[in-house]
Amino acid sequence: MDSLEERVAKIEARNRAVEADKAWEISWMRKILIALLTYIIVGIFLQYIHVQDPWISALVPVIGFVLSTATMNFFKGLWIRRFHE
Numbered sequence: 001m002d003s004l005e006e007r008v009a010k011i012e013a014r015n016r017a018v019e020a021d022k023a024w025e026i027s028w029m030r031k032i033l034i035a036l037l038t039y040i041i042v043g044i045f046l047q048y049i050h051v052q053d054p055w056i057s058a059l060v061p062v063i064g065f066v067l068s069t070a071t072m073n074f075f076k077g078l079w080i081r082r083f084h085e
Contacts, residue, residue, distance in 0.1 A: 031069050035062045 002010070024030055039062045046054030 031066070035065055038062050038065060 039058050042061055043055045043058035046057050051057055
């Protein structure tokens with residue numbers, strides 16, 4: 001059986017990992033990478049299926065993603081106030 005110090009050390013290590021994961025989930029770097037990768041993948045796909053102006057058309061899902069992430073905190077606040085206060 002682990003000593004109390006070992007158990008606390010494991011809990012603290014887990015908490016650091018959870019905090020780092022949460023920081024990544026809400027980071028702008030993650031959002032920028034998702035937007036960039038979405039743009040590239042959709043652009044390549046649209047080019048492959050011969051859509052006119054594929055790189056301009058590829059901006060549509062990227063703009064949708066950016067707008068949804070930019071407004072999500074606003075709607076989350078409304079939801080929390082409505083259902084959890």
